[in-house]
Amino acid sequence: MNNYVRVLLVGDLIGNPGLALFEKWIPSLKEKHALDAIVVNGENAAKNGKGITPKIIDFLKEKGAAVITTGNHVYEHKDVYNVLNERNDIIRPANYPPGCPGKGVAFFTVLGQTVAVVNIMGRVFMRDMLDCPFRTIESLLIFIKTKTNLIFVDFHAETTAEKRAMATFLDGKVSCLVGTHTHIQTADEQIMPGGTGYVTDLGGCGALFSAIGMEADTIVQRFLLHNHVGGKFVVQTTGPMVLSGVIVDVDMTTGKAIKIQNMRIVDDQISQTLAQEK
Ligand SMILES: [Fe+2]
Numbered sequence: 001m002n003n004y005v006r007v008l009l010v011g012d013l014i015g016n017p018g019l020a021l022f023e024k025w026i027p028s029l030k031e032k033h034a035l036d037a038i039v040v041n042g043e044n045a046a047k048n049g050k051g052i053t054p055k056i057i058d059f060l061k062e063k064g065a066a067v068i069t070t071g072n073h074v075y076e077h078k079d080v081y082n083v084l085n086e087r088n089d090i091i092r093p094a095n096y097p098p099g100c101p102g103k104g105v106a107f108f109t110v111l112g113q114t115v116a117v118v119n120i121m122g123r124v125f126m127r128d129m130l131d132c133p134f135r136t137i138e139s140l141l142i143f144i145k146t147k148t149n150l151i152f153v154d155f156h157a158e159t160t161a162e163k164r165a166m167a168t169f170l171d172g173k174v175s176c177l178v179g180t181h182t183h184i185q186t187a188d189e190q191i192m193p194g195g196t197g198y199v200t201d202l203g204g205c206g207a208l209f210s211a212i213g214m215e216a217d218t219i220v221q222r223f224l225l226h227n228h229v230g231g232k233f234v235v236q237t238t239g240p241m242v243l244s245g246v247i248v249d250v251d252m253t254t255g256k257a258i259k260i261q262n263m264r265i266v267d268d269q270i271s272q273t274l275a276q277e278k
């Protein structure tokens with residue numbers, strides 16, 4: 001038996017295209033790469049690309065997600081608040097102020113080992129009122145380390161600088177740190193000097209020819225005119241779709257990453273299935 005745990009981390013699923021990609025590709029990826037667990041960011045999984053619903057949480061769990069992470073859109077749908085409080089397999093950024101629904105850490109067991117997943121959120125160019133993500137995770141790690149040294153962190157943040165700073169801050173303290181939120185995959189997957197697997201952003205899962213998963217024409221109008229005049233974000237459901245993430249191997253004894261690989265699948269068939277479902 002291998003002495004490592006292999007985890008696929010999937011970036012923000014965007015609306016129905018994101019859900020369809022997850023449903024279609026997870027079984028074959030699981031088999032092909034002998035995955036032990038899957039962690040997915042579901043903050044844009046609702047049909048309009050904002051937030052997540054109880055039904056979608058059940059769907060993603062049924063399709064193989066061990067833990068669902070989120071981000072700044074987590075509180076879009078009020079019917080999810082109780083679910084966030086009650087369930088232990090969907091988390092929201094840990095540095096939301098105390099009193100916000102949900103929790104920022106999840107534990108699950110794989111290959112007889114306890115694994116922790118932590119969600120934190122950046123503050124640069126983000127509108128939400130948040131506690132310091134650096135100090136938040138620093139204090140959380142004191143508790144988490146009493147349970148396991150297999151620790152995966154989803155840092156939901158806008159800027160590359162804040163993410164790289166967090167990578168340096170957490171290097172050697174967590175097994176893997178991945179960025180989410182920009183919906184654009186970066187090509188800097190690496191193992192940091194202290195043994196932490198890292199990528200600045202996993203990338204989104206949705207339309208390839210879009211503006212971060214939304215119909216690009218609307219976004220152009222929002223830049224040319226005014227946010228309100230340009231129109232509302234609409235999830236793009238046509239054309240080729242992309243599923244993005246990384247696969248990380250973590251040594252079960254040391255908790256350090258031993259390998260990190262980019263995962264990116266372009267699917268030019270799936271939008272036809274989406275069109276039939278409409
Ligand atoms: Fe997102």
Ligand SMILES: [Fe+2]
Nearest residue numbers: 071072073181
């Ligand atoms: Fe986000």
